[in-house]
Amino acid sequence: MDEDRYATSSASRSSDEDITQALLPDSKIEDATTTVARRHGRGNIIRFVTLQFFLISIYTTIFLALRSGDRDHLVYSPAASALKFEKIRYNATLVIESAYNGPPSPEVDAAWTALLDNMNIAVPKSDLDKIGSTSIRIPNTSTYFAGLGVFHELHCLKRLRQYTWKEHYFPNITPNDERLNRLHTDHCLEILRQAIMCRADISLFTLQWSEDNLHPRADFSQEHECVDFQAVFEWAGKRRVDAGAPGLLVHPKFGVAYPNGTSSKIGGSEDVSATIVED
Ligand SMILES: *[C@@H]1O[C@H](CO)[C@@H](O)[C@H](O)[C@H]1NC(C)=O
Ligand SMILES: *[C@@H]1O[C@H](CO)[C@@H](O)[C@H](O)[C@H]1NC(C)=O
Ligand SMILES: *[C@@H]1O[C@H](CO)[C@@H](O)[C@H](O)[C@H]1NC(C)=O
Numbered sequence: 001m002d003e004d005r006y007a008t009s010s011a012s013r014s015s016d017e018d019i020t021q022a023l024l025p026d027s028k029i030e031d032a033t034t035t036v037a038r039r040h041g042r043g044n045i046i047r048f049v050t051l052q053f054f055l056i057s058i059y060t061t062i063f064l065a066l067r068s069g070d071r072d073h074l075v076y077s078p079a080a081s082a083l084k085f086e087k088i089r090y091n092a093t094l095v096i097e098s099a100y101n102g103p104p105s106p107e108v109d110a111a112w113t114a115l116l117d118n119m120n121i122a123v124p125k126s127d128l129d130k131i132g133s134t135s136i137r138i139p140n141t142s143t144y145f146a147g148l149g150v151f152h153e154l155h156c157l158k159r160l161r162q163y164t165w166k167e168h169y170f171p172n173i174t175p176n177d178e179r180l181n182r183l184h185t186d187h188c189l190e191i192l193r194q195a196i197m198c199r200a201d202i203s204l205f206t207l208q209w210s211e212d213n214l215h216p217r218a219d220f221s222q223e224h225e226c227v228d229f230q231a232v233f234e235w236a237g238k239r240r241v242d243a244g245a246p247g248l249l250v251h252p253k254f255g256v257a258y259p260n261g262t263s264s265k266i267g268g269s270e271d272v273s274a275t276i277v278e279d
Contacts, residue, residue, distance in 0.1 A: 076130040078123060079148055082235035084228040092220035100161075104168040112158045118236035119151040120243040138241060139248060148236055150229075153195045156188030 122143035249257040
């Protein structure tokens, strides 16, 4: 009888297998037992291995993220490896001591020039392929002219500063140069607006009452999540090209692009194409 067989086999086996066996004729019992055991064993191994791979990939991701500040990037840049994030407290008092601020002086100009020193870099074609773009090849090399966005933005900030001292930086210019200068300045304002909105700093500023003023005082001296600029600057420095060097930028039809060494102070042309050579 079925009940008898169930009773005898259940004595030595676990319940899952017992039920399976109880429902099968005698001849199939042995086959079914090994198949079920094998299926259970294989399933456990697959689950175990999958779990291990899952954990390893999570730990690897966390390790890499902690080590280099790596994040997922929507847009390729060869400089991604240079990105490190750090907390930086802004200097935000009304009067700020800074090498980049204040009336025109050889020291302030030198500080800005140094900041923009790594504006032009050489990149391999594979980098351009990854962003779906092309560039001008650097003569006698297999590399191409390029630059990091941050340096164009800094160039724009430098231009805006110069415009606030325009009698000093652009004296006695023609009405047409005046117009081009205005265009270049507006171009830079728009670049910086887009750059600021692109990065959207979400650190908080706060308000305080002061003893001597009706109006609340804003405190902008908070911590911000910042890129370690020095690391990016040095990354670019290792690939730096002197774009103004003789023979490097030669138009195939018109010849040497900057026969006089540097671009004009105004910024070259209506499309602001000359920002590549900083002075
Ligand atoms: C704040 O000012 C100090 C002193 O001038 C300077 O060393 C520091 O780099 C400045 N911090 C920032 C974020 O610019
Ligand atoms: C590239 O090589 C040619 C031939 O050797 C040379 O005449 C030219 O000056 C080189 N150009 C640069 C920018 O080095
Ligand atoms: C270079 O300088 C010379 C002499 O000042 C000037 O005549 C010429 O137009 C300048 N060329 C360019 C492309 O700026």
